[in-house]
Amino acid sequence: MALQSGEKPMFTGYxxxxxxxxxxxxxxxxxxxxxxxxxTLVMLLNKQTKTFVVATIGTTPVNVTLTAKFHHTPAxxxxxxxxxxxxxxxxxxxxxDLLGSKLDYKDLRFAMIAILDMVNVALVSGGATxxxxxxxxxxxxxxxxxxxxxxxxxxxFCDQGGGALIASxxxxxxxxxxxxxxxxxxxxxxxxxxxxxx
Amino acid sequence: MALQSGEKPMFTGYxxxxxxxxxxxxxxxxxxxxxxxxxTLVMLLNKQTKTFVVATIGTTPVNVTLTAKFHHTPAxxxxxxxxxxxxxxxxxxxxxDLLGSKLDYKDLRFAMIAILDMVNVALVSGGATxxxxxxxxxxxxxxxxxxxxxxxxxxxFCDQGGGALIASxxxxxxxxxxxxxxxxxxxxxxxxxxxxxx
Numbered sequence: 001m002a003l004q005s006g007e008k009p010m011f012t013g014y015x016x017x018x019x020x021x022x023x024x025x026x027x028x029x030x031x032x033x034x035x036x037x038x039x040t041l042v043m044l045l046n047k048q049t050k051t052f053v054v055a056t057i058g059t060t061p062v063n064v065t066l067t068a069k070f071h072h073t074p075a076x077x078x079x080x081x082x083x084x085x086x087x088x089x090x091x092x093x094x095x096x097d098l099l100g101s102k103l104d105y106k107d108l109r110f111a112m113i114a115i116l117d118m119v120n121v122a123l124v125s126g127g128a129t130x131x132x133x134x135x136x137x138x139x140x141x142x143x144x145x146x147x148x149x150x151x152x153x154x155x156x157f158c159d160q161g162g163g164a165l166i167a168s169x170x171x172x173x174x175x176x177x178x179x180x181x182x183x184x185x186x187x188x189x190x191x192x193x194x195x196x197x198x
Numbered sequence: 199m200a201l202q203s204g205e206k207p208m209f210t211g212y213x214x215x216x217x218x219x220x221x222x223x224x225x226x227x228x229x230x231x232x233x234x235x236x237x238t239l240v241m242l243l244n245k246q247t248k249t250f251v252v253a254t255i256g257t258t259p260v261n262v263t264l265t266a267k268f269h270h271t272p273a274x275x276x277x278x279x280x281x282x283x284x285x286x287x288x289x290x291x292x293x294x295d296l297l298g299s300k301l302d303y304k305d306l307r308f309a310m311i312a313i314l315d316m317v318n319v320a321l322v323s324g325g326a327t328x329x330x331x332x333x334x335x336x337x338x339x340x341x342x343x344x345x346x347x348x349x350x351x352x353x354x355f356c357d358q359g360g361g362a363l364i365a366s367x368x369x370x371x372x373x374x375x376x377x378x379x380x381x382x383x384x385x386x387x388x389x390x391x392x393x394x395x396x
Contacts, residue, residue, distance in 0.1 A: 072342035075331035111385040115378050118316050122374065125320040126327030133273035133328040134335075138343070144270035145336070147345040176320065180313050186384055187309040 021185070026097055028178050033090035035171035036124065040083040043131075043164040046070045048157035068150070068157040075134040076161070082127025083168055086175070089120045107186070114182040121175050128168040135161055219383070224295055226376050231288035233369035234322065238281040241329075241362040244268045246355035266348070266355040273332040274359070280325025281366055284373070287318045305384070312380040319373050326366040333359055 048068045055062040070076040093113060138158055141149035151158035246266045253260040268274040291311060336356055339347035349356035 068342070073340065074334055075328075078327070078331070107385055111381055114312075114381045118319060118377050118381070119374065121316060121320050122323040122370070125324040129276070129324030130273075130328040130331040133276070133332060136272060137332075137335075137345075142271065144266070145345075145348050147335075147343070150343050172320070176317065179316050183309055183312045183316070183381065183384065186381065187305055 021181075022097070025178065025181055025185070026094065028174055028181075029090055029094050029097070032171050032174035032178060033087055033094065035167045035174065036083045036087040036090060039128075039164045039168035039171060040080055040087055042160060042167060043070050043076060043080050043083070046076075046157060046160045046164065048154050048160075050154065052153075066153075068154040070161070073134055075130040079127040079131035079164070079168065082123045083171070086120045086124045086171065089116060090175075093117075110182065110186045114179065114186055117175065117179040117182050121172070121179055124168060124172045124175060128165065128172055131161070131168070132165055135165060219379075220295070223376065223379055223383070224292065226372055226379070227288055227292050227295065230369050230372035230376060231285055231292065233365045233372065234281045234285040234288060237326075237362045237366035237369060238278055238285055240358060240365060241268050241274060241278050241281070244274075244355060244358045244362065246352050246358075248352065250351075264351075266352040268359070271332055273328040277325040277329035277362070277366065280321045281362075281369070284318045284322045284369065287314060288373075291315075308380065308384045312377065312384055315373065315377040315380050319370070319377055322366060322370045322373060326363060326370055329359070329366070330363055333363060 046069070049065060050068075051063050051065045053061045054064045070080065093116070096109070096113070135158065137147060137149075138154075138161075139149055139151045141147055244267070247263060248266075249261050249263045251259045252262045268278065291314070294307070294311070333356065335345060335347075336352075336359075337347060337349045339345050
């Protein structure tokens, strides 16, 4: 929609007036929301109970039942908080994007979104990276610190945690892309300030 | 230095033409660089050798010498890489800020800086958070995973790592602040486009 400076755009409705780049951003934001929400839920529901035979008295085995839960590891708790907060942020941003075109102060809004996006990128990056290194420790152990691997015993727990990690890193990549696009949008907004509706 | 639109600024030299906000940003950037560089070096040099008596044969003690090094823990290696890259980034940005005022494409430059700042915020956030949770494990252990604490044996190693972590989190806070200021600078740059030199 190329408009000359000073020419007023014809609004036939909100949907048709939204430029393609905004729809791309909205789509990316929706996928990022789904990825952070999936990461939060998959980690939140991560639990495995297993019974081990630790001794045998006569012919009677002595069993110990152990449960691996995400909240036993602080890094996984932070992972859930970080991805949960980012989910809420992405959901709010989607609503702002859908409703906010009717609001004024467009540049300030773009700047606020860019800043909030960046803070959430930092949060998800911290949560995903910390959980990834803790997962690596669970998978391989650390002989120097005498920390044994636990994934040989709790395979399902580790696989499910791995799934949550993949979802979170996909979300991180998308949120980085969204942040870059937010900054570029801020850069371009002035150029089309008086001619384009959003 | 308030200039009316259209009025040409009088240049008495580069230094006096730089607005106060740019000097604040440059100062913050310098402190952030020092913090990331300190975090990198303090972690890089983190090493403690200790001799333990593991048994006694007759009256002769059997000693084992163990060394704790940062590179035994993948999270600490990533911490060094992340803070090292951020140090280089901050140093390059300081040089761009000092020399770049002579370059054109100011808005594009501000946008590139804002994007690179954000990527480095994500990097330092990941490095610092992962190392913090690994340090917490070293300090407190994790009884569920049967990972014993090691800071009771390697106190100096843990204290030095803690120092590096504090430096990195100070850098992260400063880099978040710088990124926010970069985005606001991008927002404001158009308003003062034709009247202020930088």
